[in-house]
Amino acid sequence: MRTPLLLDIAADACPDRPALGGGEEGDDFASYRARASCVAAWLAAQGKANTAFLGMNGTALPVLLFACGMAGTPFIPLNYRLADDDLNKLVARSAPSTLIVDDDMLPRIAPTDGVTLIARSDFEAEFMAGAPPEKIDLPEAGNEIAVLLFTSGTTGDPKAAVLRHANLTSYVMSTVEFLGAGEEEAALISVPSYHIAGISAILTAAYGGRRIVYLPAFTAEDWVATCAAEAITHAMVVPTMLDRILDVMERTGETLPALRALSYGGGKMPEPVIARALAKLPHVAFVNAYGLTETSSTIALLGAEDHRAAFASDDPAVRRRIASVGQPLPSIELEIRREDGSPCAPGEQGEIHVRGEQVSGEYLHKKAIADDGWFATSDAGWLDEGGYLFVEGRLDDVIVRGGENISPGEIEDVLRSFDDIADCAVLGIPCVQWGEKVVAVIVSKSGQPDTVAMAAAIRAKLRSTKTPEQWFVRDALPYNETGKLLRRVLKAELAAEACAG
Secondary structure (H helix, E strand, O other): OOOOHHHHHHHHOOOEEEEEOOOOOOOEHHHHHHHHHHHHHHHHHHOOOEEEEEOOOHHHHHHHHHHHHOOOOEEEEEEOOOOOHHHHHHHHHHHHHHEEEHHHHHHHOOOOOEEEEHHHHHHHHHHHHOOOOOOOOOOOOOOOOEEEEEEOOOOOOEEEEEHHHHHHHHHHHHOOOOOOOOOOOEEEOOHHHHHHHHHHHHHHHHHOOOOOEEEOOHHHHHHHHHHHOOOOOOOEOOOHHHHHHHHHHHHOOOOOOOOOOOOOOOOOOHHHHEEEEEEEOOOOEEEEEEEEEEEEEEEOOOOOOOOHHHHHHHOHHHHHHHOOOOOOOOOOOEEEOOOOOOEEOOOOOEEEEEOOOOOOOOEOOOEOOOOOOOOOOOOOEOOOOOEEEEEEHHHHHEEEEOOOOEOHHHHHHHHOOOOOOEEEEEEEEEEEEEEEEEEEEEEEEEOOOHHHHHHHHHHHOHHHHHHOOOOOOOOOOOOOOOOOOOHHHHHHHHHHHHHHO
């Protein structure tokens, strides 16, 4: 099944329902499909193997995504936050392609063989308008690539993750009820197009019949104002956004009464932040979603009732589930495995493996999935007795001190229990004696952190080998725009500081 069919059946069933944007500038599902059909005909005429996009959020994105599916060309959204040299490397990797670019970003793109540049203003004025062509029918044979997403490259050069039509439609149809949204519902999308959450939001909204509204770039002030003005009912944020959103709400007195559901993911959510959010927005259902680019988005969910149960419970085993990502989706098989491939017992940490139709586990020119369909995520985690999944971070983040593997996550959890800690990261940096030594980077609310007390707490709850040997204080930690801590950047900075010191 191709992704455009998700839009097709929605447009057939409810052509007059609002689908894109708001007010007089919005499109219903019929005009949404018509625009995508116009663009698909134009793309087919270009004769390029790929279609790439570089720019900010907006209604051109969902139109272009579905048009690519109609025209049989993979959609490749590019990261505009990259340095120009790195960006142009990805542009070259997209060739032969048609590349739609925001007008103000055109000067950043170097001439590249096989790449045709189209200004976004021209694209929106000429190719998204006009009478739609005859319906484009493509054969169902094969399982072509729908989307190519370059991974964030936080631990190396970006890889081109392959998402096929079957992966994406399987995810949507197993998690979303067809036209399950009410006509008044609207989703706010503030994550960028080159993140899997931005892709899945388009597809799930179309199949569910929910209007989508775009925030070109995130600021907490704009997010709150747009939510209020557009009566947004559903939204997704990364942890670094939520605390700032709550600050704006407190400052302005806005309560967002229309908001019903708020999902978060992309990084670890500090418990004080989600507790504050639950108190501030008691009418909102909070969902923690865990997934990867290679799995077509979400594979595990901590639902609204799980959030409430965890905070209300006196049972430590239930209470700690607020730090979990919930349970795997019914359509997903999930196992925790040791290095030798054997399954871990409950409570035992290992590598998270997943299997299911939505799991691609494929990169361009490289298969990363086993013959039996299992995909090794490179994420460390464990399951409790109730099947709740706890993600401890990337396996690459594990600190190897004197032959002992140390997970940063459990140390960071202890640090976050201190009221003075606004943010923290634990890493390993080179050490002559032990190979790596444990160091902590903290963001202190007071500016005078009691590292002696913190070290004592870690020593008491864990053990001395897991106690940071060096402490660094920062005003903020480096994150990318999708909420992932840039550990490689931080680690390099700390190693340089330690050598200098």
